[in-house]
Amino acid sequence: MKRFFNADMKRTSLPPNPFHLFNHPTLNRKPTTVTETRTIHAHIIKALPLHSDLFIANSLADSYCKSGAMDDALLLLDEIPHPNHISWNLMISRFIQRLQYDGSFRIFRRMHSNGFEPNQVTCGSILSACAASQSLHFGKQVFSLVMKNGFFSDGYVSTALVDLFAKSASFGDALRVFSEVSNQNVVCWNAAIAGGVRNKDNWAALHLFCQMIDENLMPNGFTFSSVLTACAALRELEVGRGIHGWVIKCGAGDDIFVGTSIVDLYAKCGDVNEAARAFSMMPEHNVVSWTAIISSFVQMADSVNALKFFKQMKEIGTDMNEFTITSMLTACAKPVMAYVGIQMHCLILKSGFLMDCAVKDSLINMYVRTGEVGLSEKVFDEIRCVKDVSTWAVMISGLAQSEDSTRSVELFKRMAREGLRPDKFCSSSVLSVIGCLALGKQIHSYVLKAGLVVDVSVASALFTMYSKCDNLDDAYEVFKQMPEKDTVSWTSMIAGFAEHGNADQAFCLFREMIFEQIRPDYMTLSAILMACSVLRSLQKGKEIHGYALRVGIGPETLLCGALVNMYSKCRTLVSARRVFDAMPQKDQISWSSLVSGYAQNGYIEDALLQFRQMLIYGMEIDCFTISSVLGVSATLTRAGLGKQLHAYSVKIGLDSDLSVSSSLIAMYSKCGSIDDSRRVFDQIERPDLVTWTTMIDGYAQHGQGVEALKIYEMMREEGIQPDSVTFVAVLSACSHNGLVEEGYLYLNSMVKNYGIAPEACHYACMVDLLSRSGRLEEAASFIDKMSIKPDALVWGTLLGACRVHGNVELGKLAAEKVLELEPCDPGAYVLLSNFYAEVGDWEEVLKIRSLMKGVGVRKEPGWSFV
Template structure:
């Protein structure tokens, strides 16, 4: 009988190896017919193993239940069966019922928990195993290191590392690779390198893990060197290591553009070399590797090469289509991405959530918010990343109302916002100036426990500041346990927005006292505060600090310095600094031209404008407002007309209201009303009161009654209850002695019940301020 049992056991082992389910069942039937064999524990264990391997849980459990004397191997076999089927709750219950457990029992459960993403439970089981005095094997430790890596549980991993050394498993390849992976995933490259260096014969798994860790910590060059070392040592290169290297190359490629900005070498040259090695080693048909190639080319913006790879893949997957869609999104070609969606569907592939998320991202980056919304609506249960993408799209489109509406919908769907969601929503609320919506978002951030997050707090400070609730902004600021430079900047900007510039400067000094290093934005903001209070003394202090901190060459800060000096009346100081700037932006030129205009030095403003044109710097709308203002205030009418006419013709800048206002003001001041009227008849801003008010003021100076009457009529048409046109027209008639017409205007004003606001005068004295009131008697 014993020899028969051995033969049956060998036959069952063959069935297990080949997953021969039917043959195994025939042997099982033979065993059942022989009563003596049925009670053999060894054969029953093999049967459980067979049914487990073939995925027949019912038969495995049935055999176990019928066993009269199950031993520890029987319990381990059925435990393994549950684990393999993914029935982890049943497996854990069975584990607790086991009358006896050995190392295999513990290993089986720990490994299953790790494979199913329950790493914390796995570590808990491991700790219990050690407490029971069992010595873990290399299988145990490999699973535990995997769990530590997934959880970034470095300290737990270090304790296990100590145990590895204690029990003498440090030279085990399986354990060494798992340990190295753990350190790499936790970003501890120095520790990973130490483990790598201690390994006698690192294999392809070792090198791949090391390259992955270097990639994760952005050490692309070192990862490439590691791959070269792998090649020099003659370590077998498999598709996994090649795929890992392509991931490294993708990370090393420039964000946009195929060529390196310095020497014109393709940014994906390393990836191209790996591609060549892939062909040489015969991996052209490997789908995962081909998808990695697509990803590398897509991230380097080389979609022509990606197209060639895609066309030659023997069998594509949904992942392949998704990578191509993402690639076109990265280069802002949403239409090509949408074309790939249509091709994908026509080839019989069903888009998944990732497809729509990638398309959403592509459309948002390309500014195609309409198509982006369609993609968003196709996602059945959008996650927070998808919500952030569509919110960002509407925010970039300045459709702040839709951002707030979508944010509310997100709340109704019970999707938890993150710091990015809240920041976009707060910025939208601030841009709209709707305090109620901002408070709703504040409440949502409190509910989601993000109100103390530095990133969100900065947005809250900005929102309340822009809504005029500066005290609330201060309250949030002072209740923060930790502050970063963004929070300080938000607070300083908020104070400046609310005309508390002196206090803003005080906060700037406190920021420095807290050893917080100001950024370019900090300096630009505080310089703006100095300019508004015309404090050149404080401005010079900030200038000295800028020099000390090494921001003198920053264009953004330099432009703010020019603006500060000009607004404080030190135009020559501003010009000296302007001339010393190593590089200038359009903003720098605009600030200097505007500074000359503000200080009545129109000739120099115009000369500087021509210098700007000669330097090939492209003027923008603000440039023309500055130089036309200078021409108007300095009587340079012909120069102003010439510059105005060149805007659209030579520089492609279409004149808007501010430009027409400047040129009408210039012509009016010079008394050239005929030209002003021609321009008035041609311009598209006839219904803007500012133009007519400027013209009416000029008519008063030059006593042009007919045009003054036209301007007053237009203003009365636009706003019948505005007293200004009545008063100005009546004053013009009175100054010319045309009393009847002046009286008629006053009567018209009385008939329409237009009330002239009283004029105020005030005087400051030691104990406060006193004001006097009196009606303007000229009307």
């Protein structure tokens, strides 16, 4: 007890002055312990009755609170005969400081039930406790008491009310309270602005800040931190720069929280250089500011600089938190950073962060993205004893991203077997990789039973699954039953219709979306432009383009790529090139679409020039681009160019792609090198239907019908089902080799074995086969018995055969049918004119030429590359 007395205190038997104890500087330098406080309490009891000096009683209660003896403080409060406002407010505030909000509520109720009316300080304190604990119901009761006692205009009370409503997700009530009080309290303004940020009404927060400036109130560090956070959330860089200017003007730049908010602003707005500059100017850094600058580099996919700043942070001894670790794991989530990711894993184990949910989920995700799915499963198996659904969701999502549908579904089932209920994230992830309709329906049953189908992400994944399984009716039914539809769900359904050739339904859905006042984004417009490409509808495509420009959606690379593709498919290459040239950043998709557009529309030189430009600019070449340019080589019959492209595709590893292989087979075939086509074919491990068909067609065009039919039989033995295009190639092979009986056999096989109804092209092949064999009358009889009405192609085939064999009567019949079906086709007139010239009927030749002039038909002049 000696340290509680002054040096001039006389050592007498009299007890010390209790008032002197609570004012002694030595005592106030360090909080008293519980034992010391009880000792003082004992001296006070000996010296004078406790109720004789209310200040000493309150001070003693405060000392108990500071030492953590809250029960002793409450007992002392009960002993005070007439506690005052200070007594009650002191106890309430100390409970709040120790985050014991329920204790502060109990004291407030006791105070009120004892008939002691609270004052402004009491109400403000208890409202702050309600805000911190988000006890809105009790806060509203206190609000009623505030109104009754007339404390509403008090700055402390009104600030607490604004804070309460803002933190309880009642920002509208917070604004009403704020607007009804006229005060010049910066703290109240800060509460309102912070409330807007908390409730994601960032524009309201910025508007309040402007009002605050207009009221000539000087913002402080808390104000700047809040409005800078609002600018970062809105990606409003220019507004943020203006706030930064205010920070400098007010001298608040040294505040560590303001500095961190500035770094975060520039980082989220993509200006990483300015973020680094702001970080370097901060006089002091904490873990939050370090994490902000690291995250800025991660956001810009600059893993090297993210790692550099992380190392600097560790070197100066700043402790990392879970946000720092998750940011670094995101930086390491690429194959080239796999080794650093393993080092981060070791650091996580050493620092004890592995059991943090966000960290372990990021660790699993990092291994998945680096291609180390095995390691991600190992991490998962080590920590899956923790019944954390989010971790299972990350693992299932990782397997889904790796397109490992089997293990993803198996993990989903195992999760259910272990007594965990898969959530919306697990369900949507596993639905995204299901390609089996039966299994998809089972998952559909589960999400219905679990009540997850009302979630937008699950429902969207569900109808996307049905769409992927070619079940558009069920997909659309799920879509219609969704209680809420966001832009993503509308876009997915529109894309589903467009991808499956139902362009008209895609347009109807797009119009419905507009009527529902849901604004399409660039992804939606890209999907509907795909429908325009399917329909080759230039008018609709232009309307979508105009809408995008009108609503301010335009510079996005994906939308520009869709526009280039649409204009190319609609054969408007000038517009396609204009959109392409206006793109701020050209990507591989748009460039490939332009090359393909030029190639498919006969602009061979432009196609090759653009392909060359892609190579010069170091643009990634995909299989789609290579296939398009190989098609140009085939058109030019330039095997040298084709061989160069073949070598290039081998170099970049695209020769194993089936579309490229098919294009190579077709190119070599059209260039007259069927042996090279076969060599390419034999190197393919698992040919698909297109590849088999291309090889059959190649042999057919080279007159090697027997080899073509051998390839067809090999295809059947491999279990590949032929389609209508395959049978065109097979019948063409029969035609080029006079295999009449085989031709009839394969034509009948189409319907009997595969349920494929013959089309005009198949019948034309049979007519050609019969005609080449000199069986013209049988060909004419065959045409009469066709199950569909013969078109100009069929009659034209017969006409050409009649010209070769000199059958005038049958030739005239075929000619009349051709002109009847296609009166404006110059090819039909030329064919008919040549026919009459061959048989020496020059009067008919003159009539045909006169008829061409009468209907305005002109023969296009011939041209050659030779």
